[in-house]
Amino acid sequence: MRHPLCERLRDELDELSSRKLLKAEREIASPQSAHINLRAVGERDILNMCANNYLGLSNHQTLVQAAHVGLDRYGFGMSSVRFICGTHSVHRALETRVSDYVRTEDTILFGSCFDANAGLFEAILDAGDAVISDSLNHASIIDGIRLCKAERFRYANNDMDELDRALREARHCRTVLVVTDGVFSMDGIAANLPGICNLAKRHGALVMVDDSHAVGFIGPGGRGTPALHGLEDQVDILTGTLGKALGGASGGYVSGRHEIIAWLRQRARPYLFSNSLMPALCEASLAAIDLAERADDLRQNLTARTYQLRKGLSDLGFQVSGSDHPIVPVITGNAAIAVQIADFLAARDILAVPFSYPVVPQGAARIRMQVSAAHSAEDIERVLAAFQSVRSSI
Numbered sequence: 001m002r003h004p005l006c007e008r009l010r011d012e013l014d015e016l017s018s019r020k021l022l023k024a025e026r027e028i029a030s031p032q033s034a035h036i037n038l039r040a041v042g043e044r045d046i047l048n049m050c051a052n053n054y055l056g057l058s059n060h061q062t063l064v065q066a067a068h069v070g071l072d073r074y075g076f077g078m079s080s081v082r083f084i085c086g087t088h089s090v091h092r093a094l095e096t097r098v099s100d101y102v103r104t105e106d107t108i109l110f111g112s113c114f115d116a117n118a119g120l121f122e123a124i125l126d127a128g129d130a131v132i133s134d135s136l137n138h139a140s141i142i143d144g145i146r147l148c149k150a151e152r153f154r155y156a157n158n159d160m161d162e163l164d165r166a167l168r169e170a171r172h173c174r175t176v177l178v179v180t181d182g183v184f185s186m187d188g189i190a191a192n193l194p195g196i197c198n199l200a201k202r203h204g205a206l207v208m209v210d211d212s213h214a215v216g217f218i219g220p221g222g223r224g225t226p227a228l229h230g231l232e233d234q235v236d237i238l239t240g241t242l243g244k245a246l247g248g249a250s251g252g253y254v255s256g257r258h259e260i261i262a263w264l265r266q267r268a269r270p271y272l273f274s275n276s277l278m279p280a281l282c283e284a285s286l287a288a289i290d291l292a293e294r295a296d297d298l299r300q301n302l303t304a305r306t307y308q309l310r311k312g313l314s315d316l317g318f319q320v321s322g323s324d325h326p327i328v329p330v331i332t333g334n335a336a337i338a339v340q341i342a343d344f345l346a347a348r349d350i351l352a353v354p355f356s357y358p359v360v361p362q363g364a365a366r367i368r369m370q371v372s373a374a375h376s377a378e379d380i381e382r383v384l385a386a387f388q389s390v391r392s393s394i
């Protein structure tokens with residue numbers, strides 16, 4: 001007989017399935033790219049509108065070759081955490097390179113940005129401290145904050161009045177940390193960093209920004225949202241991922257004040273108790289940052305294609321969230337309509353994902369597309385044509 005736990009999970013899975021809420025995984029049978037093959041349909045060319053492949057580097061030959069060189073030079077794995085015998089020269093080289101790139105004092109690598117956020121707060125904040133978090137912050141920030149003993153405050157997305165109120169309420173705390181995503185991933189909107197830094201400064205609070213959906217393609221040289229606003233020296237802690245624009249393999253980091261990074265090497269649990277990044281991945285990530293830093297042409301195409309898609313959808317009468325980020329959410333409100341549109345696009349070999357409650361608020365269902373520098377004007381036209389015909393069929 002199955003254990004009752006398995007019976008219960010089976011029931012809950014069936015329930016999700018009957019409500020069409022089960023996340024099915026499509027198997028990709030080609031490299032990740034603007035155009036892919038899916039195992040289910042074979043060699044057919046599918047236009048991919050939902051990867052975090054903002055600069056189109058996921059299968060860039062420079063990165064692939066750098067990874068090969070790394071494999072030949074350093075072998076496959078480290079079989080150790082960093083502080084035992086898992087620190088390779090290439091780890092330090094990448095940490096230094098990230099610091100140079102985003103203009104911070106030092107950087108510590110993690111297995112992922114999820115791990116970076118999971119390890120950060122508990123290590124630096126304690127009872128008597130406070131953390132003030134935007135309500136739309138990423139799940140890894142929410143979980144990381146749950147793990148720490150600091151007093152918790154939350155403000156409505158980008159609401160500077162609520163942030164100001166929280167900062168006043170937290171006045172009695174030793175250390176106050178304001179935490180925000182640089183770009184909110186479900187809406188494609190940027191944090192009000194000038195407002196946040198201004199208020200934090202006034203109240204003597206620290207600022208932490210998770211720039212996962214910005215590093216590599218936002219701001220001068222793709223240095224991210226602090227650089228976009230010239231606020232590099234006012235952001236105390238910057239986290240980010242290697243798993244999106246910067247080649248998209250895996251890995252994350254915390255970057256910032258020297259003492260904070262030094263302390264994380266002593267205390268951050270996902271750093272102390274999880275294996276080091278594969279050296280070949282670090283070698284390729286070095287190449288990714290070199291490429292990204294000089295990739296004004298890619299960023300220009302990304303901006304042009306993003307404008308084309310956003311403007312085209314608005315002209316067709318669709319409600320598009322945000323103003324200029326390559327995350328392009330088309331708000332349908334109704335969850336069934338979002339699914340219907342995604343199915344309609346899929347039937348035309350265009351991949352876009354519907355999101356509904358609880359990932360986004362009730363009644364705010366949407367199709368989220370993500371533009372890549374690897375998309376052509378024709379690709380975007382194809383998407384717009386599909387949206388034009390879906391309008392008359394729903």
Ligand SMILES: *Cc1c(COP(=O)(O)O)cnc(C)c1O
Pocket residue numbers: 111112113114115117138140181185210211212213240241242243250251252
């Ligand atoms: C994607 C993302 C993460 C997680 O990054 P991984 O490196 O994939 O773990 C963390 N924070 C934000 C804001 C993200 O968008």
